[in-house]
Amino acid sequence: MKFALLAASLALSACATIQREPFGEAQQAEASIPGVPQARFWADAPGAARLMAPAFAAANGERSMLALSGGSDNGAYGAGLLSGWTKSGTRPEFAIVTGVSTGALIAPFAFLGSDQDATLEQLFTTISAKVIYKNRFPLVIPFSTSAASTKPLARKIAEVMTDALVDRIGREHARGRPLFVGTANLDAQRMVIWNMGAIAASAAPGRYALFRQVLLASSAIPAFFPPVMIKAAAGGRTISEMHVDGGTTAQILTLPDAAIVADRVPTAARPLHIYMIVNNKLNGEFHLVKPRTVPIAAQAITLNLRRSMASTVNLSYLYAKEHGVDFNLSFIDKTYPSADHNLFDTTFMRGLFAYGLKLGETGTFWSKTPPAQDE
Numbered sequence: 001m002k003f004a005l006l007a008a009s010l011a012l013s014a015c016a017t018i019q020r021e022p023f024g025e026a027q028q029a030e031a032s033i034p035g036v037p038q039a040r041f042w043a044d045a046p047g048a049a050r051l052m053a054p055a056f057a058a059a060n061g062e063r064s065m066l067a068l069s070g071g072s073d074n075g076a077y078g079a080g081l082l083s084g085w086t087k088s089g090t091r092p093e094f095a096i097v098t099g100v101s102t103g104a105l106i107a108p109f110a111f112l113g114s115d116q117d118a119t120l121e122q123l124f125t126t127i128s129a130k131v132i133y134k135n136r137f138p139l140v141i142p143f144s145t146s147a148a149s150t151k152p153l154a155r156k157i158a159e160v161m162t163d164a165l166v167d168r169i170g171r172e173h174a175r176g177r178p179l180f181v182g183t184a185n186l187d188a189q190r191m192v193i194w195n196m197g198a199i200a201a202s203a204a205p206g207r208y209a210l211f212r213q214v215l216l217a218s219s220a221i222p223a224f225f226p227p228v229m230i231k232a233a234a235g236g237r238t239i240s241e242m243h244v245d246g247g248t249t250a251q252i253l254t255l256p257d258a259a260i261v262a263d264r265v266p267t268a269a270r271p272l273h274i275y276m277i278v279n280n281k282l283n284g285e286f287h288l289v290k291p292r293t294v295p296i297a298a299q300a301i302t303l304n305l306r307r308s309m310a311s312t313v314n315l316s317y318l319y320a321k322e323h324g325v326d327f328n329l330s331f332i333d334k335t336y337p338s339a340d341h342n343l344f345d346t347t348f349m350r351g352l353f354a355y356g357l358k359l360g361e362t363g364t365f366w367s368k369t370p371p372a373q374d375e
Contacts, residue, residue, distance in 0.1 A: 084360015173197025
């Protein structure tokens, strides 16, 4: 009986493993996406600022930039906030939108505008864990790439991110409005910024599939969700790159300093607004930790991610203040109840969506400065 179970688990593990030919650093450095030469670039590349600078401005000369953070099911906050912002009548057309992890799933809909609010509400108030992932058979996990499969999420992305919506994003890209999503390339150990508009606007036959692949990759939590293998061309051969959650390298994707100001310094007549939506808590929050391995490790990881996020937000604020940029920050306040819940619990997400929606409607969700830890 034990032998049969072991044999079955090994057979099942073959379905959850990834086969790929080895390649080196030199091939990775020259790798590109066939048919879409401007599809992506390294976040730390010297030319990143030039590649990210938006050309679009509203009729009155204003530019508004939106950055959406990671946060898993806390993305319900950002989705609700955007819907409430629409209802308040003050939501602008963004010159540029960036997203990481759950923020990457929100970003295309936020980019397209308020007519996509209903889709965001549906995504974050009606789905459950079974629509996102499926746990693997326990005996398979040690031989697999992850603890769960994200085939359900891939199907949901394909359902809501239609070819028609991708084409719309391509047309907006042609207007000078870029949409960027971040992933982490595990082999290179670097963050990759994907120019989603360039992908959408290309004539590459696989552009729709690639667009959805990147969204799936940006939310692929390492070890829990499987990495997404993206094919690239290098040295006359095809290589298979391993991409995971962009939050592995950065929880929010902000523009390089030079891209924010570029050659259009903000003035009273041509103001520049930066909006950062953090799908998480930033200010200090007391939480008594159980003296057990898993709770201690989980709290340590949470602390590390929160400190990294806070540092990025603080640097963005200081830069904005120095250069006359209008800084706006929204995050889940520490007073919001932190009841224990299962990942992607529908009831939890509905409550968080309603919280964000109410704040958006009342217009009380923007802070002009990052929070102090004792606030």
